[in-house]
Amino acid sequence: MNRPASSRPALATFGAPREDDALALVGLTVAYRVRGRERDVLTDVSLRVRRGEAYGLVGESGCGKSTVALAALRYLPRNGRVKAGKIAVAGEDVLALDADGLRTLRANAVSMVYQDPAGALNPTLTVARQLSEAFEAAGADASVARSRSHAMLERVRIADPGRVLASYPHQLSGGMQQRVVIAMALASNPALLILDEPTTGLDATVEAEVLDLIAKLRAELGMAVLLISHDLAVIGRMCERVGVLYAGRLVEEGATRDVFERARHPYTVGLLRCLPTRGRNKHAGALDTIPGELPAPGASAPGCIYAPRCRLADARCREQAPPPHRMASVHGEQMSRCHYHERAIELPFAAPPEAPRTSQGAVLNGESEPRVVLRALDVSRTFGHGAQAVRALDGVSIELHAGETLGLVGESGSGKTTLARLLLGLHAPDAGGAVELDGKRLHARVARRRAGERAALRVVFQHPDGSLNRALPVKRLIARALARPHDGAPPTHDASDESRIAGLLEAVRVPARYLAARARQLSGGLKQRVAIAQAFAGEPRIVICDEPTSALDVSVQAAILNLLARLQRERDVSYLFISHDLDVVRYLADRVVVLYAGRVVESGPAAAVFDGPWHPYTETLLAARALGESSANGTPLAPPRGCIFRAHCPRKLGAICDEAPPPLADAGGGHRILCHIPIAELRALQDAEKDIRAAT
Incomplete structure (x- = not known):
């Protein structure tokens, strides 16, 4: 037809x-x-x-x-x-x-929204001034520009425009910054965004909010969108x-x-x-x-x-x-x-390498418990003082076993990176908390830890510019990381370093032609690959991966995930893997911890956490990724008396959620959920909702 x-x-x-x-x-x-x-x-x-x-x-x-x-x-x-x-x-x-x-x-x-909203905003000017400039550039006078700025923030679904207009960019979350940049881009009512x-x-939830916002604005304004991703x-x-x-x-x-x-x-x-893909993990073979x-x-x-x-x-x-x-x-x-x-x-299909085997250090059998290499005991972290104090972590306890990957998920502001920095010694916990390596207490400050303790823990940051000297060539960056420190002695090198550098860069798919290139000359994806090679150069026992693949395209991401799985299998290295990409966490993690407002609301084996029953917050994270729906959650600045998730919970019971802290319920097999709703009832409610979604 x-x-x-x-x-x-x-x-x-x-x-x-x-x-x-x-x-x-x-x-x-x-x-x-x-x-x-x-x-x-x-x-x-x-x-x-x-x-x-x-x-x-x-x-x-x-x-x-x-x-x-x-x-x-x-x-x-x-x-x-x-x-x-x-x-x-x-x-x-x-x-x-x-x-x-x-x-x-x-x-x-035509308007453009860049990848990094912080880089598109002037840190020395308020949001009001920057947004007004966008309207003034389109021909509005100053007073009209101010009123339109307030209306535009409402249009991009910012609940408190007055507060945001008076704020500087650094006072806003990443998702809020991106909304402001979108508002600036829409000031001219462009035909093309x-x-x-x-x-x-x-x-996942902020991504869903931003995408949902763009879709609604496109429908309202009739503009075209070129989406690069x-x-x-x-x-x-x-x-x-x-x-x-x-x-x-x-x-x-x-x-x-x-x-x-x-x-x-x-x-x-x-x-x-x-x-x-959903349902597949590293134990089923390489990507x-x-x-x-x-x-x-x-x-x-x-x-x-x-x-x-x-x-x-x-x-x-x-x-x-x-x-x-x-x-x-x-x-x-x-x-x-x-x-x-x-x-x-x-x-x-590419001929896959040998399918990864579960590390012996992480296997639970009838004879022995898995060996704990890193432990956080009741750690909290408070920023600010008095009325301005914000508790970023509140009584968090985790264990990382030898040869396993512990996935850490939650929204921006939930405390994931704060916990990682605390384990590394970049932040000190509040009084009463402790971090242990092999059962021995670590000093709270990295500068006071022994060289061997510092070498045991390495980190891959989300933004590679934070860990790479932009003026140094790739070869020297890796060579410095290969230096073997000894207590009381300067770092040393040996003759095998050239081949080790080449092997590391080949493993993370950095072409040899970039050996002489300086970090500032590399694309974001290449810089992240170099940062990963640098982290593994010292043969650490524990690597904290803070969003290590968020800047990588899918082909390089697959290679990096395969690399992480292979290194874990061969070296019995352990990972604390922080990511907003739940599909990546599902693939790589053996166990998962879900943080909300600085507290652990759910933890357990990865299969159990992803298959359910779920804490209502975990449920919103998974729904946001699967359906592109926003949970419209916010992270509270101060924990309430009852359940910390009560204000946003779709399954709130009533007064008990407002007044009493929920118990830590055991869902079996090491799966624990912090919720007032009984596990059986939670499972029944969520199974019924899955059936409704499948039918529609």
């Missing part, structure tokens, strides 16, 4: 911009000049985002996603230029605009169509459901297989990965650019560049640059 012209699916390739395009790129080629030579980073890219449409752009770090966004804004760095092609935003020929025209376009037609990794680093789940939830970039080339495009259900390019198939690495920028090959990494490639692929094949799919037209697009879905 023929569709009306207005509802026909967008063509995968086309020759010119159209009237209903919010963004159109036609044959776009962009090059950067590096060391006197131009290197193409985008090659013949054609895509269109229709007015009111959400279009997702995915691919590995370095494939050119952000360059597409910068080119659309004509905001390329000084060493970048458009070599060929056309760019149109809301009908305007971007490349033909003079300085005034370009300023007008950026002020009125470009979002570059807007939810990276956000926990390495999170395929976010793309699948938010976008009608998706484009897949590889080494600066658009290799697949189509309706999101078509591409995700039956990918037509081996690279897309590989990306989708890298995702940890599938994409072999090899992205070609260097500007690299050219006579055949398919993906052939060196493709398990379907043959002589034809290496000699002939594939044209854009177009085919009809269920929800529209699909395009693939692959000679064998009909059987791309049959791509052979």
